[in-house]
Amino acid sequence: MVGYKSKLVEQIRLPSRAQRERALEEAGYNVFNLPSDDVFVDLLTDSGTGAMSDEQWAALIRGDESYAGSRSFEELESAVEEVMGFERVVPAHQGRGAENVLYGTLVSEGDVVPNNTHFDTTRAHIANQGAEPVDCPVDDATDPDAEGPFKGNFSIERARAVVDEYGAERVPVVVQTITNNSTAGQPVSVENTRRVREFADEIGATFVIDACRFAENAYFVTQREAEFSDVSVAAVAREQLPLADALVMSGKKDALSNAGGFVATDDERLYERCKQRAILYEGFPTYGGMAGRDVAAMAVGLREAVDEAYVADRVEQIQELASMLESVGVPMYTPAGGHAVYLDAGALFSHLDPEQFPGQALVCELYREGGVRGVELGRFAFPGTDRPELVRLAVPRRMYHREHLEHVAETAAAVLERREEVSGLEIVSEPEMEEIRHFTATLEPITS
Ligand SMILES: *Cc1c(COP(=O)(O)O)cnc(C)c1O
Numbered sequence: 001m002v003g004y005k006s007k008l009v010e011q012i013r014l015p016s017r018a019q020r021e022r023a024l025e026e027a028g029y030n031v032f033n034l035p036s037d038d039v040f041v042d043l044l045t046d047s048g049t050g051a052m053s054d055e056q057w058a059a060l061i062r063g064d065e066s067y068a069g070s071r072s073f074e075e076l077e078s079a080v081e082e083v084m085g086f087e088r089v090v091p092a093h094q095g096r097g098a099e100n101v102l103y104g105t106l107v108s109e110g111d112v113v114p115n116n117t118h119f120d121t122t123r124a125h126i127a128n129q130g131a132e133p134v135d136c137p138v139d140d141a142t143d144p145d146a147e148g149p150f151k152g153n154f155s156i157e158r159a160r161a162v163v164d165e166y167g168a169e170r171v172p173v174v175v176q177t178i179t180n181n182s183t184a185g186q187p188v189s190v191e192n193t194r195r196v197r198e199f200a201d202e203i204g205a206t207f208v209i210d211a212c213r214f215a216e217n218a219y220f221v222t223q224r225e226a227e228f229s230d231v232s233v234a235a236v237a238r239e240q241l242p243l244a245d246a247l248v249m250s251g252k253k254d255a256l257s258n259a260g261g262f263v264a265t266d267d268e269r270l271y272e273r274c275k276q277r278a279i280l281y282e283g284f285p286t287y288g289g290m291a292g293r294d295v296a297a298m299a300v301g302l303r304e305a306v307d308e309a310y311v312a313d314r315v316e317q318i319q320e321l322a323s324m325l326e327s328v329g330v331p332m333y334t335p336a337g338g339h340a341v342y343l344d345a346g347a348l349f350s351h352l353d354p355e356q357f358p359g360q361a362l363v364c365e366l367y368r369e370g371g372v373r374g375v376e377l378g379r380f381a382f383p384g385t386d387r388p389e390l391v392r393l394a395v396p397r398r399m400y401h402r403e404h405l406e407h408v409a410e411t412a413a414a415v416l417e418r419r420e421e422v423s424g425l426e427i428v429s430e431p432e433m434e435e436i437r438h439f440t441a442t443l444e445p446i447t448s
Pocket of ligand 1: 047094095096097119121122177181210212249250251252253260261
């Protein structure tokens, strides 16, 4: 059992309905363009939005800002080694910086990279290298009603088909994302990670784990994988992560920080190559684009993430939100993920064509109704795919309380009440790079 008492508070307010209406229009019906002061409960992302602990704030003060040889970096190295089992660490300003360092080193033009499901920045980085990202989720991953314990797993069968089609020499890297963010935050079993290890060995590929939510994943493993029912979250992480050759990590997720990321590996050659690229794009390899104080806070956060009581409370809060939403009849992806609840906008707005972005329409309605900000992860965010029209409500770590979650459930219930009145959206302007259009594109309601 764990709880929190407040040491610092920040006031939030719900703008009037007219203000929300105006804000939405000014944002081009894209909630990424909303000022945060106009948002009441912000479930846009769990990335870098959590509350740091008093221990992390204390670490900030003690942070070492030395350009080279920073003590804070040594603290990070020892935390990574202890918690994740890797000795070599290349810090970066955030997860995508680490992705650039690692995939820029490992992936070349014409390569094909299988992943259980590529997260959007991962997909964009692989594409940016001139390579092709291929998703290899298990069969029931995209079925919002299937009840599997590990719907985030990597399908070896699909990855093998990719290798058969392109040849092993074009598949230098295999990635497993835990938990599987783009498949509704579903967990990956340790058994599946072992099989990916064997598969990577078989085809001579480097095995990368995207470890952004490794602690939440480890908690699910202790709950759902029989072999680990009596094992601690920390021990599961130490079993699962070292199966990979390298990790790519965003400190803004399970390192409980507001900034940062890193690559970790035990491969000396890969480490040296990553360091060179990091100097080019991130900074000297003992700070990697972060302030020393942020490195120090991230080191503390990594250890806190595998605290049994913390992570149980964290994952159970998401399950609490899911059951509140379920009790008011909102369709959603089941089971709930580790960091977010994913609403099924396709089922909720069955009167809308997928081309009319029902997911984005739901995002707009949640804001209009209750100042709640979520994010679309359907066809707007992932053009050209036929993934389910999901809306993610990601819960920041250690930030909101039950009353906030209740407000979200009431808001969703009110939208559900008037679902028939909701119209679809069309894109007015979009950036050149389609893979990341949902961050900046603007839309408008379809009026006819
Ligand atoms: C957030 C995330 C990233 C990128 O990390 P940033 O810190 O946002 O740049 C990569 N992979 C996954 C699975 C993520 O969730």
